[in-house]
Amino acid sequence: MNLSTRMVVVLTSVGLLSGSFLATVGLLTQERIALNKQREIEEAIIQVIPGILNSQKLYEEKDLSVYGGMNEEGNLIGFAIRASGIGFQDKITFMLGTNISLTRINSLTILDQKETPGLGAKITDRDSFLKYWEDKDCSNEIFLHKPAVSSPEELSPTEINTITGATISSEAVLNTVNSSLEQVRRLIKEGKLSSEEQGAN
Amino acid sequence: MPTRSVGQEFVKGLWDENPIFRQLLGLCPTLAVTNAVINGFAMGMATSFVLIFSSLVVSSIKKLIPSQVRIASYIVIIATFVTIVDRIMAAFFPPISKSLGPYVPLIVVNCIILGRQEAFSSKNTVGRSLIDALGMSSGFIIALLILSSIREILGAGTFLGYQVMGAWFKPWIIMLLPPGAFITLGILLAIALQIERKTKSRA
Amino acid sequence: MELVAIFISAILINNFVLHYFLGICPFLGVSKKIDSALSMGLAVTFVMTITAVVSWVINHWILMPHGLDYLQIVSFILVIASLVQLVEMFIRKISPPLYQALGIYLPLITTNCAIFFLALMAALRNYGFVQSVIFGFGSGLGFTLAIILMAGIREQLEMADVPEPFKGAAITLIVAGIMALAFFGFSGMIK
Numbered sequence: 212m213n214l215s216t217r218m219v220v221v222l223t224s225v226g227l228l229s230g231s232f233l234a235t236v237g238l239l240t241q242e243r244i245a246l247n248k249q250r251e252i253e254e255a256i257i258q259v260i261p262g263i264l265n266s267q268k269l270y271e272e273k274d275l276s277v278y279g280g281m282n283e284e285g286n287l288i289g290f291a292i293r294a295s296g297i298g299f300q301d302k303i304t305f306m307l308g309t310n311i312s313l314t315r316i317n318s319l320t321i322l323d324q325k326e327t328p329g330l331g332a333k334i335t336d337r338d339s340f341l342k343y344w345e346d347k348d349c350s351n352e353i354f355l356h357k358p359a360v361s362s363p364e365e366l367s368p369t370e371i372n373t374i375t376g377a378t379i380s381s382e383a384v385l386n387t388v389n390s391s392l393e394q395v396r397r398l399i400k401e402g403k404l405s406s407e408e409q410g411a412n
Numbered sequence: 413m414p415t416r417s418v419g420q421e422f423v424k425g426l427w428d429e430n431p432i433f434r435q436l437l438g439l440c441p442t443l444a445v446t447n448a449v450i451n452g453f454a455m456g457m458a459t460s461f462v463l464i465f466s467s468l469v470v471s472s473i474k475k476l477i478p479s480q481v482r483i484a485s486y487i488v489i490i491a492t493f494v495t496i497v498d499r500i501m502a503a504f505f506p507p508i509s510k511s512l513g514p515y516v517p518l519i520v521v522n523c524i525i526l527g528r529q530e531a532f533s534s535k536n537t538v539g540r541s542l543i544d545a546l547g548m549s550s551g552f553i554i555a556l557l558i559l560s561s562i563r564e565i566l567g568a569g570t571f572l573g574y575q576v577m578g579a580w581f582k583p584w585i586i587m588l589l590p591p592g593a594f595i596t597l598g599i600l601l602a603i604a605l606q607i608e609r610k611t612k613s614r615a
Numbered sequence: 616m617e618l619v620a621i622f623i624s625a626i627l628i629n630n631f632v633l634h635y636f637l638g639i640c641p642f643l644g645v646s647k648k649i650d651s652a653l654s655m656g657l658a659v660t661f662v663m664t665i666t667a668v669v670s671w672v673i674n675h676w677i678l679m680p681h682g683l684d685y686l687q688i689v690s691f692i693l694v695i696a697s698l699v700q701l702v703e704m705f706i707r708k709i710s711p712p713l714y715q716a717l718g719i720y721l722p723l724i725t726t727n728c729a730i731f732f733l734a735l736m737a738a739l740r741n742y743g744f745v746q747s748v749i750f751g752f753g754s755g756l757g758f759t760l761a762i763i764l765m766a767g768i769r770e771q772l773e774m775a776d777v778p779e780p781f782k783g784a785a786i787t788l789i790v791a792g793i794m795a796l797a798f799f800g801f802s803g804m805i806k
Contacts, residue, residue, distance in 0.1 A: 229492040237685035243503035328588040443636040491689040590795040598788030606780040
C-alpha cells in the first residue's frame with residue numbers, strides 16, 4: 212500500500228471510528244440531557260406557582276415561553292413565564308410566576324445568568340434580590356427602588372430592590388420582566404395562548 | 413537519553429515538567445475555571461480523562477499512522493474524547509456542566525493534550541504513555557487546585573462552597589474576575605521559578 | 616444596531632484575551648515585539664473571520680438539519696486545522712519573510728482556543744450568518760488589540776528592572792491582569 216493510499220485509509224478509518232463512537236455516545240446521552248433541561252424547567256414552574264399539580268406549555272418563541280400551572284381539579288391557577296434578556300454580561304434567563312390575570316407576581320427564580328460573581332450574580336440569591344419579588348403587584352409597570360433597602364416592608368407593592376453595586380443586572384431583570392409581561396398580555400389579547408380560564412383570580 | 417524509571421516518569425509531571433507552572437501549557441482553561449475549587453477540580457478531571465484515553469489510543473496505534481497525517485489523527489482522537497466527556501457531564505452532572513460551560517469543549521485545544529501526544533505517546537509504549545498521562549494529569553489537577561483555592565478563599569471566603577473565612581473578611585471579589593486570575597497565576601509562576609532556581613543552586 | 620453591539624462587545628467589553636482567557640499561549644509567546652504581534656494578530660483575525668463563515672455553513676447546512684450537534688466539536692476543529700494549513704501555505708507563497716517571522720506560531724494558531732471558542736460560541740448563541748462574521752472579525756480585532764498593547768508594554772519592560780523570577784511569563788500575566796482591570800471600565804457600555 213503506497214503512502215498516499217495509506218494516509219487516506221488511516222484518516223478515513225480514524226474518522227469513521229470516531230464518528231461511530233460519537234454517534235453511540237450522542238444517542239445514549241441525548242435523552243438524558245433533554246430530560247435534565249425539562250426537569251429544570253418543571254422544577255422552576257412548581258417553585259413559582261405554588262400549589263399546582265402539573266403544567267402545560269402554552270406558548271414558545273425564541274426568548275419567551277409561557278406555561279400554565281394547573282391544580283388537582285385541572286383548573287388553571289397561574290402562569291409561569293420563562294423569558295431571557297440581555298444583562299450586564301450576557302443573557303439572563305428567569306422563570307416568573309404570576310396569577311392568571313397577570314396582576315400579581317408570586318415569585319421569581321433565575322434559571323441562567325453569567326453576571327459578575329459576587330455582584331450581579333447575586334440576582335440568584337434570595338436574601339439579596341429574589342425575596343423582594345415575592346407577592347408584587349404587576350398590574351402595571353414595576354419599578355426599581357434605589358438605593359437598596361434592607362427589608363421587603365420598606366418597598367411599595369410595585370417596587371423591587373436593587374443590589375448595591377449591581378444596578379445594571381437588577382435593572383436588566385426588571386426590564387425583561389416588564390416587557391415580557393407586556394408581551395404575554397398582548398398574546399392573551401390576540402388569543403395566542405390557549406386559555407382555559409376556569410380558575411379564580 | 414537515559415530511560416527513566418516508571419516512578420520518575422510519573423513524578424516528572426508533578427513538578428519538573430508540570431504542565432502549567434513549568435511548561436506554561438493549557439493556560440486558557442486554567443484561568444477561566446479556577447474561580448471555585450469545585451470547578452477547577454471538575455475541569456482537571458475532565459481534562460485528565462481526555463489526556464489519559466487519548467494517550468492510550470495514540471500510543472496503541474502509533475505504528476499505523478503515517479507521519480504526515482499524525483496531527484490530524486491526534487486531533488480527531490482528542491476531539492472524540494472531549495465530545496464524550498462533554499456529553500457525559502451534560503447528562504449526569506448538569507450543574508457542573510453549566511458552570512464550566514463552553515470551556516469543556518475547549519479541552520480539545522488544550523495544548524497539554526496535543527503536546528503530550530506529539531512529544532511522548534507517539535514515541536513510547538502504551539504502559540509508559542499511561543504513566544506519563546497520569547503524571548501530567550496529576551500535575552495539572554494540583555496546579556488547578558492551588559490556583560482555585562487561592563481564588564475562592566480570597567475571592568468569596570469559601571472553600572468548596574463552605575464558609576472558611578469569618579464574617580470579618582470582606583471578600584476580594586477581584587480574585588473571581590479576570591484580573592485576579594491573571595495576577596495570581598503570574599505570582600504563582602514567579603514563585604515556582606524562584607523555587608526552581610533555589611533548588612538548582614543548592615544542587 | 617445589534618451588529619454594532621456584537622462588534623464593539625467583541626473588541627472591548629468581552630475581549631477574547633482579557634475577558635474570556637483565550638489565546639493565552641500566543642499572547643504570551645508572540646507579544647515580545649510589536650511587529651510580530653501585529654502579524655500574529657492579523658493572521659488570527661483572518662483565520663477567525665473565515666472560520667466563522669465555514670463553521671456557520673457546516674453547522675447550519677449539514678450538522679443541525681440532521682441532528683448531528685454532537686459532531687460540532689470534531690468538525691469545527693478539523694475546519695480550523697485545515698484553514699490554518701491553507702493560510703500557512705498561502706503566506707509561504709506570497710511572503711517568505713513573513714512566514715519566517717511567524718515561524719512556529721503559525722501552526723500553533725490551530726490550538727488557539729480563541730478560534731475554536733469563536734466557532735462554538737457563534738453556534739451556541741445561534742448567530743445568523745452576518746452576525747457570525749461580525750463576531751469573528753471583531754473577536755480577531757480584539758485579540759490583535761490585546762496582543763499589540765501587550766507587545767508595546769513589554770518592549771518598554773525590556774528596559775525596566777524586572778526581578779529574575781518574574782521575567783517572561785510571570786510579569787506578562789501580571790500586566791495582563793492590570794490590562795484586564797482597565798478593560799473592565801468598558802463594561803456596561805452597551806445596554
